Amino acid sequence: MEVMLTVEGLEKSFKDKKALKNISFDVRKGEIMAILGPNGAGKSTTIRNIMGIMYPDEGSITFHNHKGKGIPRNKIGYLPEERGLYKNVKVMDILLYLADLKDYPLHRAKERVLEYLKKFDLEGKENVSVEELSKGMGQKVQFIGAIIHEPELLILDEPFSGLDPVSQEIFKQEIRDLANNGTAILLSSHQMNLVEEMCDRLFMIQHGQKVIYGTLNDVKAEYANFKCTIHGDNQIRDMEGIPRVQRVEQESEHSILYLDKDVEPINWLKSLPNHLDVQELKINRTSLHEIFIDIATNKNLVQEEGESHA
């Protein structure tokens, strides 16, 4: 897949605090790439450097063959983490203004605004003032503003925050459609279930450093061990001695056994003791949500400073 954006060796400090340390990744045409990490990890700082809102101390950002200040920003769409549009302006006017800033033809922009308002369940709102919109509606308008000029690269900082489930679905579908039509998408989100459903590759950052970088499938194969959930009248002591168990979580009649890496479920099941009460049993891989928590709380994947996973 054609590489659209390359971030290489990014370093950024605020006074004496190092916010980014040697951050490198790329974003390719037609893919959804997620940038993940706990609060304060450095996601927005990375995005702001890509957008030229601030410049890195070291390293480079390349979009196609353009570097740094030479990057044609009108080929990029950006939904910032901070929401907000001019309040006393009509929806159509603000969106045409944003299209004009990107040198996009206004007659085409007008058609697209009407098309998107309909798609986002805002039909007829083009002459409504932005201040009259609800928070979620305003977010939809801001999203339209980020894509109105048909950007080749779309950067979405927390696009789902504050949206109801129906609106989340609309955003999800639109983001997928854009990627299918060739837009390169860099998406930051804390909603791991959505990331797991949508993204092709992911870059996880902690304390300004890379901890994971790879395809969702590779990351799951590498980090998502199997877990076995048993529903039955068992105590935690009943689980003692079962081989290849990293830890057990016991909650009333539910036991969750987190298994070692590379356990083969079929063979492992044969090692369960006869005395266990099994009303229901399920084996599945841990979710991206659990991998994220493990990393963010340094449970299993604690790394020395400067060391990285992928």
Ligand SMILES: Nc1ncnc2c1ncn2[C@@H]1O[C@H](COP(=O)(O)OP(=O)(O)OP(=O)(O)O)[C@@H](O)[C@H]1O
């Ligand atoms: N303008 C700034 N001045 C000083 N420090 C900053 C500035 N912007 C970010 N930081 C610091 O840089 C680090 C990374 O912040 P950043 O906003 O990139 O994190 P984030 O991963 O986007 O977090 P969140 O999920 O909470 O939005 C934090 O320690 C933050 O306090």
